Amino acid sequence: MIKTGSQILVDALIREGVEYVFGIPGGAVLPLFDVLFESPIRFVLTRHEQGAGHAADGYARATGKVGVCLATSGPGATNLVTAIATAYMDSIPMVAITGQVKTFLIGNDAFQEADTVGITRPVTKHSYLVKDIKDLAKTVKEAFYIANTGRRGPVLIDLPVDITMEKCEEVIPAEVDLPGYKPRYEGNIRQINVAAEVINSARQPVVYTGGGIIASECSRELLDLAERGNLPVTTTLMGLGGFPEDHPLSLGMLGMHGTAYANFAVTESDVLLAIGARFDDRITGKIDEFAPHAKIIHIDIDPASISKSIQVDIPIVGDASNILQELIKHIRFVERKEWFQKINSWKEKNPLSYNNSGSVIKPQYVIEQICDIAKGNAIITTEVGQNQMWAAQFFTYTKPRTFLSSGGLGTMGYGFPAAIGAQLGCPDKIVVDIAGDGSIQMNIQELSTAVRLNIPVKIAILNNGYLGMVRQWQELFYSKRYSSVHLNGNPDFVKLAEAYGANGFLVERKEDVRPTIERAFSVQGPVIMDFRIDPNENVFPMVPAGQAIHKMMIGTMA
Incomplete structure (x- = not known):
């Protein structure tokens, strides 16, 4: 034709x-x-x-x-x-x-x-x-x-x-034929067997997973591997939701703003199984002190990612789902009592926590309330900065494809339009954009898109009046010289929402946080919630740039 x-x-x-x-x-x-x-x-x-x-x-x-x-x-x-x-x-x-x-x-x-x-x-x-x-x-x-x-x-x-x-x-091609592009999906059986032997003999193993787990749709296989081998699991920012964080084997997120116990465990591991992760600098910190005692196994579909940043001992190129299905066959349960006693001790001494005793609204509290009210049936998108890290730390992710964030590029303005796309793709889900008052303004014009199409995205602005993560770095590393980070002239976000035809709610008291979230979730269209949070709250733990991941600042007195 x-x-x-x-x-x-x-x-x-x-x-x-x-x-x-x-x-x-x-x-x-x-x-x-x-x-x-x-x-x-x-x-x-x-x-x-x-x-x-x-x-x-x-x-x-x-x-x-x-x-x-x-x-x-x-x-x-x-x-x-x-x-x-x-x-x-x-x-x-x-x-x-x-x-x-x-x-x-x-x-x-x-x-x-x-x-x-x-x-x-x-x-x-x-x-x-x-x-x-x-x-x-x-x-x-x-x-x-x-x-x-x-x-x-x-x-x-x-x-x-x-x-x-x-x-x-029109000529409709029957199939794709690209001689120079042949992704490898099946892992080398010999390498898989060697990896299994190393894992089974490990005294202090850790599984470290990234976005490849989600891309390969192999969260079920990862859970089977962890439970079969009694292996603790930590994830990157991109891997959140790939392993249920309410599982006893979960270590949460590792890296610059990861949990202290994940960072300690990776540092003291003797075997590190990396799956679908690329050893990003926010994960490794100081490279020569990253997992210094571990034999490293790396499973990835991209051969260029293997030994790119960290030299690995056992590379396995292929699709994570296929490789894990084969690897599971050779993994046996090992109790590792002393290792888990050590991990549990780290968890008890250094839990993710914050001071919620006063009347001021803490951002972590807002996110915990969103998590509790959503009951696991939510997709969380984020902007970039403190809001992103608090959303990663204090929302409990148990399912894949429920945490959407710009990890590698760190794009402010990502979360809100991404939430619109996610909501259209998953109309039965609650979709919440966790935003800062700086980043939300970078693509706030898409509120018109959401209103016109009645896309019921909820925006939770953690409003501290600053470019928060930049302010935090200036406080900790630049002698509190706050250069160009105070957001003087922020709009009234409630009036802005109303100008676009959306609902806007201002929250200035802690006791109003939960009722406002419940009200927002009950509204059919898009909603902006403007939470006036503690302007001095920082994200901890934090690994200073260039330091090893076990040398964390746990809090303001660290």
Whole structure:
């Protein structure tokens, strides 16, 4: 059948099962929008392209499907870059489609022209500039395949406007054939057997897991492995929810703001089994003091991640789910009484805690109340900074795909649009964005998107009047020289919510925290809750930059 490039693209998206596309129209994509107008695909008009990219990312993290965003050429495309980079750093499957000037104008500094492929090449898994309409259907199929296989990530399709208007006979590719791209899914059996022997003989083992557990959908296998081998488990920020934090074997999160007992356990471990994690600097701290006595086993689908930061002893390349299924067969239960006595002692001496004795609202208390009221049936998104770390520490995550946050890039403004995407992907879930008063303002315009579509996202602003994490560093390491961190001129968030047509609630008393959250959860549409918290509260534990992870500041007197 003869079709335009726009029709070929939309039909290809439908074949890939795309439900939502997030974005903003513009001149270079008008032919495409004309076809989308009558398409079963639901286009979500955001108010900024960065918001569109984060919404697609949040949709992908919450559902496990590929998120799709769409922007016009030039500034529309460049506005997507931060969202694409965010997805790239956290290995999130996303396809970003950008308009481009006509093919014969490329390189001539045409109106709204940008070298989108060149700009995004460092932050995409792969990029396409479509110059022949006959390649379009094949390109879309390949883009989705690349985005959602191996180590997942964003793929860009840059589409000149004349290609969208051309016509040709559509050729639907039967399958993807990429000779240079063959992800390995089955682990080496010999390496798996060696790993099992090392784990079984360990006296002080720790399992350290990252976002790969969630991407590979193998939380069940991880739980089986931990219980079968009696192995304590710690997770990265990206791995939260991959192992139930209410389980006796859970050590919670490790790293710069991880639990003291997780950091102590990793430091004193004799075997460290890393699964789907990349030994990020926020996890390792000072590299030469990270797990110094441990034999390290690393399971990862990306061979480039193995021994990239930390030299490992037993590398196993492949999909975590497949490898764990095989590894479990060879693991036996070992009591390790002395090891767990030591871990329990650390837990008793250094629990996650805060002083909640006064009348001022503590941010940790707000998050604990959200957790208790949601009863585990919530998806939490976060912005970046203190709000992110408190949300990681004081909400109990028991299921995968319930904690969505920008880990690698640390993108302020991520949480709210990501919550919109997550809510559309999971309409039966409560979705809460834990935000700071600084970060929420970076994409607050998406409140219009939420109101217009009646997307019932709840925003909990932990309002301390500062760029809180920067203030904390200045307090602890820069002699309290608070340079450019006080947020003078913050808006009245309640009035701002009402101006957009949403509900806004101000909370200034501790006794009003729980009733306000309950009220917000009962409201059908989007809600902003403005919690006026202790402006001097800091995030602890904290590992100072460049220090070993066992050398933590436990509190203000550390």
